[in-house]
Amino acid sequence: MVAEAPPGPRRRPLELELAPILLPMLSIGAVLALWELAPRLGWVSATSVPPGSEVLVEVGAVFRDPTFFPNLGSSAGRWATGFAIALAIGIPIGIVMGRSKVAFQMFDPILTMTYPVPKAALILIFVLWWGAGDLSRIMIIIMGSLIPIIISSYHGAAGLEPRLLWSARALGTGRAASMLRVVLPGSLPQILSGVRLTIAISIFTLLASELLIRQDGIGAYMFTNLDNGQFLRVWAVSVVIASIGFLLDLLYVLGVRRVLPWLEGDV
Amino acid sequence: MTTRVRPPAGAPTPPATGLPPDGAPSAVTTPGAARRPRALTGLGSMVLWLAVRLYPLVLVVVVWHVLGVRGVLGNQFVMPLPGQVLDQAVVLWQDGTLPEAIAVTLRRVLTAYALAIVVGVSLGVAVGRLPWVRMALRPLMSFFFPTPKVAIYPALLIIFGLGAASKIALGFAEALFPVLLATAAATSQVELRLVWSARSLGVSERGTLWRIVLPSTLPGILTGARISLIGALVGVFLAEMIAGSDGLGQLMVVAYRVLETADMYVAVVTVSLLGFLLDRTFLWTRRRLLVWAPEGEQ
Numbered sequence: 001m002v003a004e005a006p007p008g009p010r011r012r013p014l015e016l017e018l019a020p021i022l023l024p025m026l027s028i029g030a031v032l033a034l035w036e037l038a039p040r041l042g043w044v045s046a047t048s049v050p051p052g053s054e055v056l057v058e059v060g061a062v063f064r065d066p067t068f069f070p071n072l073g074s075s076a077g078r079w080a081t082g083f084a085i086a087l088a089i090g091i092p093i094g095i096v097m098g099r100s101k102v103a104f105q106m107f108d109p110i111l112t113m114t115y116p117v118p119k120a121a122l123i124l125i126f127v128l129w130w131g132a133g134d135l136s137r138i139m140i141i142i143m144g145s146l147i148p149i150i151i152s153s154y155h156g157a158a159g160l161e162p163r164l165l166w167s168a169r170a171l172g173t174g175r176a177a178s179m180l181r182v183v184l185p186g187s188l189p190q191i192l193s194g195v196r197l198t199i200a201i202s203i204f205t206l207l208a209s210e211l212l213i214r215q216d217g218i219g220a221y222m223f224t225n226l227d228n229g230q231f232l233r234v235w236a237v238s239v240v241i242a243s244i245g246f247l248l249d250l251l252y253v254l255g256v257r258r259v260l261p262w263l264e265g266d267v
Numbered sequence: 268m269t270t271r272v273r274p275p276a277g278a279p280t281p282p283a284t285g286l287p288p289d290g291a292p293s294a295v296t297t298p299g300a301a302r303r304p305r306a307l308t309g310l311g312s313m314v315l316w317l318a319v320r321l322y323p324l325v326l327v328v329v330v331w332h333v334l335g336v337r338g339v340l341g342n343q344f345v346m347p348l349p350g351q352v353l354d355q356a357v358v359l360w361q362d363g364t365l366p367e368a369i370a371v372t373l374r375r376v377l378t379a380y381a382l383a384i385v386v387g388v389s390l391g392v393a394v395g396r397l398p399w400v401r402m403a404l405r406p407l408m409s410f411f412f413p414t415p416k417v418a419i420y421p422a423l424l425i426i427f428g429l430g431a432a433s434k435i436a437l438g439f440a441e442a443l444f445p446v447l448l449a450t451a452a453a454t455s456q457v458e459l460r461l462v463w464s465a466r467s468l469g470v471s472e473r474g475t476l477w478r479i480v481l482p483s484t485l486p487g488i489l490t491g492a493r494i495s496l497i498g499a500l501v502g503v504f505l506a507e508m509i510a511g512s513d514g515l516g517q518l519m520v521v522a523y524r525v526l527e528t529a530d531m532y533v534a535v536v537t538v539s540l541l542g543f544l545l546d547r548t549f550l551w552t553r554r555r556l557l558v559w560a561p562e563g564e565q
Contacts (some may be wrong), residue, residue, distance in 0.1 A: 017396075019399065020402050021404060023399055023402035023403040024402055024403065024405060024406040026403060027403040027404060027406065027407060028406055028407070028544060031407065037295060044426070048423065048425040048426065049422075093332070105319065109320065109323040110317060110323045112323075113323045113324065113327070113543065114539075115497070115542075115546070116500065116541075116542025116543050116545070116546050117535075117538075117539040117542065118500065118501040118504045118505065118538060118539075118542070119395060120501070120505055121433050121504060121505070121508065121516070121519060121534075121535055121538065122535065123533060124519065124523045124531060125531060128341065128345040128346070128528060128531075129340040129341055130340075130476070156300065160514060162461070164307075200412070200413045200414075200415065203415045203417040204416065204417060206415075207415050207417045207418060207507055208417050212508060212509075212520075213419065213511060219417070222418070222421060223421065223509075226421045226424070231421075231425055234421045234425070235421075235422060236424070237418075238418050238419055238421060238422055241415065241418035242410070242411075242414040242415075242418050242419070243413075244417070245413045245414040245415055246409070246410050246411070246413055246414060249413035250411075266442070
């Protein structure tokens with residue numbers, strides 16, 4: 001750490017102020033340097049692991065590939081449809097489970113049983129039932145997203161401060177209205193962090209199902225390139241997908257902060 | 268049946284972990300003040316206990332059978348009846364295919380999981396306890412955590428080849444982050460007074476790690492470790508489906524290619540049962556490890 005100016009009398013030492021900026025840059029720099037140098041110095045084969053700079057250049061080529069954006073678009077469309085349907089079904093089920101003992105006992109064993117099922121694997125079975133069209137591929141995203149959404153909504157509704165509900169009821173809010181006006185907003189923090197988790201899970205399911213059923217979509221695009229031995233292209237698409245996952249997560253967090261500034265704690 | 272204590276009203280809600288509410292005796296974890304099961308006589312409570320646990324299984328089998336007989340989702344080629352799948356499972360078990368596949372997959376899952384736990388807990392403790400490690404690793408963690416790990420599977424294939432190593436690597440990648448983040452979060456919130464007390468009682472700096480930090484963060488670590496376990500299973504199974512020469516995933520994908528539909532169902536049901544049993548075993552161990560903690564009761 002460089003300390004150019006002598007630290008002022010009442011200021012923290014310069015290292016302490018710079019560390020939060022320098023250390024992250026250092027670690028990212030180290031990873032990028034390793035990725036650049038390992039193939040160039042012959043530690044790994046440059047055809048299977050191309051240096052970082054070449055991959056970044058190839059990202060540009062991916063964006064210029066006319067087949068890339070249609071594939072990305074069809075993936076995004078299916079993902080958004082499946083995700084929206086999962087939210088519309090999952091949040092109400094989770095909230096009702098959190099507030100009703102009967103509903104809880106009805107759904108909980110089903111959740112416990114289906115939780116460890118690898119959802120992406122079901123795509124092959126869905127294809128038997130519904131063919132390799134959009135229906136199978138949207139269903140698989142719903143399956144992948146539903147459980148984490150239900151569970152986080154359940155935790156939110158079950159952990160609701162009961163006094164809030166009593167006050168609302170005492171002030172004359174009806175049963176249905178208090179669900180909408182007390183329980184739903186009260187469970188929102190948990191639901192929102194559950195949605196964040198689900199975004200990552202559902203993209204995983206999307207990609208996995210697309211690579212098993214190579215119709216179209218970004219997963220199919222990547223794995224077809226892998227089968228053709230286009231390793232440089234594969235690395236570039238990996239970088240693009242990883243960045244999309246990261247950006248979606250970032251945008252979601254920023255968006256929630258923006259729309260719901262009263263929310264406390266982490267999303 | 269253990270009695271369960273709910274945290275008092277107003278206690279901070281647990282973070283959304285995406286985990287089901289600890290299944291097994293969950294009939295009692297129902298929210299709400301002191302709802303307890305009615306004291307039933309021995310036989311009655313046994314029947315109820317079994318009914319609550321078996322009903323989803325019975326439900327699935329019955330619905331499956333009815334759908335199959337009616338042909339709602341297709342004929343018995345695309346949807347064989349539960350009995351036919353069971354027969355096929357027996358055949359595959361007797362000719363040795365199924366036990367072999369289970370052994371291969373299980374070995375990979377446990378290897379990937381063990382690696383993920385060792386790396387995740389040690390890195391997590393470092394991230395949680397040492398500010399400079401946290402600052403250095405945060406950007407990398409926040410980039411790779413939301414990334415769908417299948418996206419890097421081609422890279423893993425290229426680096427590790429088509430053998431077992433690339434499958435273990437994907438299982439590891441899937442399993443690492445839940446336990447890593449849970450450990451980091453838990454260790455960064457250790458009650459400082461515990462550490463101070465231990466230090467003033469003569470525990471060495473290093474000793475506090477083993478005797479204070481790790482025990483007091485165990486509940487948090489284990490919550491992440493539970494997600495990691497299923498992550499390892501999903502990662503390995505998927506990797507076997509993509510590029511496998513053995514294991515349950517390969518059984519599934521080969522059955523799909525040659526249209527042995529009953530075999531596909533055998534593979535899916537087996538891997539689901541495997542996940543279910545691993546999860547149950549984990550929860551059982553966790554209860555034994557945490558008998559002293561309020562979380563252990565939950």
